[in-house]
Amino acid sequence: MTERFVVAIDQGTTSTRCIVFDRRGNLVSVAQREHRQHFPRPGWVEHDAMEIWRNVGKVVPRALNQAGLSIDQIAAIGIANQRETTVVWDRRTGVPVAPALIWQDTRTDLVVEALSRASGAEHIQELCGLPLTTYFSGPKLRWLLDHIPGLAERAERGEVLFGTMESWLIWNLTGGPDGGLHLTDVTNASRTMLMDLRTLDWHPRLLSFFGVPAAMLPQIRSSSEVYGTATAVLPGVRIAAALGDQQAALFGQTCFDPGEAKCTYGTGSFLLLNTGTEPVPSRHGLLTTVGYRIGDEPARYALEGSIAITGSLVQWFRDRLELISTAPEIETLARTVDDNGGCYIVPAFSGLFAPHWRSEARGTIVGLTSYITKGHLARAVLEATGWQTREVVDAMNADSGLELTALRVDGGMTANNLLMQFVADVLAVPVVRPMAAETVSLGAAYAAGLAVEYWPDLEGLRSNWHPAARWVPEMDAAVRTRERENWRRAVERTFDWIRPEEDPARR
Amino acid sequence: MPGQVQSIARAAAILRLLASSSGRLGIGEIARSLNLPKGTAHGIIRTLQDVGFVEQDKTSGKYQLGATLLHLGTSYLDVNELRSRSINWADPLAARSGEAVRIGTLLDGKVLVVHHVFRPDDILQTLDVGSLLPPHATALGKVLLAYDVGAANAATQREPEPYTRRTLVTARALTRALSEIRDNGWGAEIGEMTPGEAGIAAPIRGYGGLVVGAIGLSGPVDRTCDGSGNPRPALVTYVRDAARAVSRDLGATRW
Numbered sequence: 001m002t003e004r005f006v007v008a009i010d011q012g013t014t015s016t017r018c019i020v021f022d023r024r025g026n027l028v029s030v031a032q033r034e035h036r037q038h039f040p041r042p043g044w045v046e047h048d049a050m051e052i053w054r055n056v057g058k059v060v061p062r063a064l065n066q067a068g069l070s071i072d073q074i075a076a077i078g079i080a081n082q083r084e085t086t087v088v089w090d091r092r093t094g095v096p097v098a099p100a101l102i103w104q105d106t107r108t109d110l111v112v113e114a115l116s117r118a119s120g121a122e123h124i125q126e127l128c129g130l131p132l133t134t135y136f137s138g139p140k141l142r143w144l145l146d147h148i149p150g151l152a153e154r155a156e157r158g159e160v161l162f163g164t165m166e167s168w169l170i171w172n173l174t175g176g177p178d179g180g181l182h183l184t185d186v187t188n189a190s191r192t193m194l195m196d197l198r199t200l201d202w203h204p205r206l207l208s209f210f211g212v213p214a215a216m217l218p219q220i221r222s223s224s225e226v227y228g229t230a231t232a233v234l235p236g237v238r239i240a241a242a243l244g245d246q247q248a249a250l251f252g253q254t255c256f257d258p259g260e261a262k263c264t265y266g267t268g269s270f271l272l273l274n275t276g277t278e279p280v281p282s283r284h285g286l287l288t289t290v291g292y293r294i295g296d297e298p299a300r301y302a303l304e305g306s307i308a309i310t311g312s313l314v315q316w317f318r319d320r321l322e323l324i325s326t327a328p329e330i331e332t333l334a335r336t337v338d339d340n341g342g343c344y345i346v347p348a349f350s351g352l353f354a355p356h357w358r359s360e361a362r363g364t365i366v367g368l369t370s371y372i373t374k375g376h377l378a379r380a381v382l383e384a385t386g387w388q389t390r391e392v393v394d395a396m397n398a399d400s401g402l403e404l405t406a407l408r409v410d411g412g413m414t415a416n417n418l419l420m421q422f423v424a425d426v427l428a429v430p431v432v433r434p435m436a437a438e439t440v441s442l443g444a445a446y447a448a449g450l451a452v453e454y455w456p457d458l459e460g461l462r463s464n465w466h467p468a469a470r471w472v473p474e475m476d477a478a479v480r481t482r483e484r485e486n487w488r489r490a491v492e493r494t495f496d497w498i499r500p501e502e503d504p505a506r507r
Numbered sequence: 508m509p510g511q512v513q514s515i516a517r518a519a520a521i522l523r524l525l526a527s528s529s530g531r532l533g534i535g536e537i538a539r540s541l542n543l544p545k546g547t548a549h550g551i552i553r554t555l556q557d558v559g560f561v562e563q564d565k566t567s568g569k570y571q572l573g574a575t576l577l578h579l580g581t582s583y584l585d586v587n588e589l590r591s592r593s594i595n596w597a598d599p600l601a602a603r604s605g606e607a608v609r610i611g612t613l614l615d616g617k618v619l620v621v622h623h624v625f626r627p628d629d630i631l632q633t634l635d636v637g638s639l640l641p642p643h644a645t646a647l648g649k650v651l652l653a654y655d656v657g658a659a660n661a662a663t664q665r666e667p668e669p670y671t672r673r674t675l676v677t678a679r680a681l682t683r684a685l686s687e688i689r690d691n692g693w694g695a696e697i698g699e700m701t702p703g704e705a706g707i708a709a710p711i712r713g714y715g716g717l718v719v720g721a722i723g724l725s726g727p728v729d730r731t732c733d734g735s736g737n738p739r740p741a742l743v744t745y746v747r748d749a750a751r752a753v754s755r756d757l758g759a760t761r762w
Binding site for chain 1: 587628629636
């Protein structure tokens, strides 16, 4: 029998990748293509959904060629995608009516401000698990309906379709205007602000709050189930999974039990904790979201804490302060000193996110003395990521009543040993990096392989997970307590910096 | 006497020009000063930039001497950079071979473990990044010595410590082993550090072929060696493939 494989399509913010995995979860081949980022105005970030769809058509055959595989060797396709990015397209022509609005796009700030004053705003988070901010798809869709002439009417008549990236790709993979399937999965739908977290269906109150016609919405399906068969790119192959990228990483890290958590360390960092079959409302500034849903099983929920500035603080240290020439050098510089020398950097570059949510806060460096060297600053940069992780974990423990016992990590910053040791030290739990670095793609592949019985069950997936490195806490408890308190005081000093009339963005 | 290599002479002239100028220079200024076609000057500058001897200012696009020139005598590749660049190749090596993987560089006559990937069998292991290994008794160390004359001389002049009966303790045995490694392009250690354990390693090269580290696996002799006591050829291939992949990433074109 010829060996079979699973294809993952990772449609990310900067690029689209195709990764082929074998039965042991090993990466067989990978092909990648970046797409253009459009910044037509300050705060606006757009993608061309057509370009992304064309890139899928390029990277998938390339990945198969690299590994010398034929289409009949592919057991299933799974999709992981940048979340919240919003596409609206014409159902007859398949042409998007506007550029895709990216999650980072903040043009909806006025929409959000107006909505937050509207009646019923106070019940929104209860229903959908998310606070009203510019990130999520609902406000972006509202903006499009408001600003594209005639779009609202066409949406009412069902002539245009809404979707996040996975919907757009699945619709195109299954025929586009010619019978394409219009659907989304529970994890992506949970980022729209339009879905009721408990019923896992579009909620009429949310639809009317955002003024979104039901006719344009995709059908909500499980994250792992056979949606249909591809007619383009990989004709005849079953499309069997879709997850938002961070949820895919949770799945790829095999965090299947309540209390298991992963953190992906990149430009920003995303910590997701599996909370089981009940959504846990947050009283500490976290998001409640769907973790995944396999077939007809009950959905698994997650608490999510997003940290805006982690890797980007190292980039700032490199590109703006020019104290290092490559990101990994920060570890070398930090190791020239034994501790932070009493110096703390709080990177509230655009306010503080989870768990504080203080938009008026701005970054600060405190504890400067003539003793401080660039080595201490480098330490403070790395420690900022550690303490921000700790704040999110504390909020999660408080919200969920679960006590984190280990943190699974992935992403580029896990190559930094000093940082990973520091994270273990401040969390007082082991930090584990798995052998499979590509957890986002792996999660999509796992979910797809599970649906077509390429892998038998979750236990089979767990047995593929092996630690590649493990950092155990070494910090003295008294030191941890003292430093935690210092960090807390440093954070407080960032509050109330921007006064409304002084905000240069609003002049 | 063989003829002058023109592009090296021109490169030297560009470096002198940049060193003597008070500010940064644009490509046009450099080409005019040396009476070179702009394309030729650009090609040389790009190569000097690749090796770190010249840096380009991001905003003005002008050139200046690179920081690398100031510490030519010390190691040119930051060890944390080496880990960062090799992490994506070390993981698959451990996954494919089923053994623990380490990356090392020489530090004051010892092997510094720069990166460590656990053996993929879920048995509790301890991260030993930052620890120091004896160069004469490890595959990583012998490979590093094979391409570093100074360190090799120092190692043979010391009395190498005997860890097992198989440890190479004479200058002659070690010198012969290093020469064999250079001929083969990889090296092994079988029971020379710990009885019953073996290691296989290959050099990681940077630009110009300069050896900047070594990557290798280690495990029990009965898994890593065949019936006649030699390293399993499949494992040797995995190690060499990984070393070549990292070297390519670091800019070593020929390996």
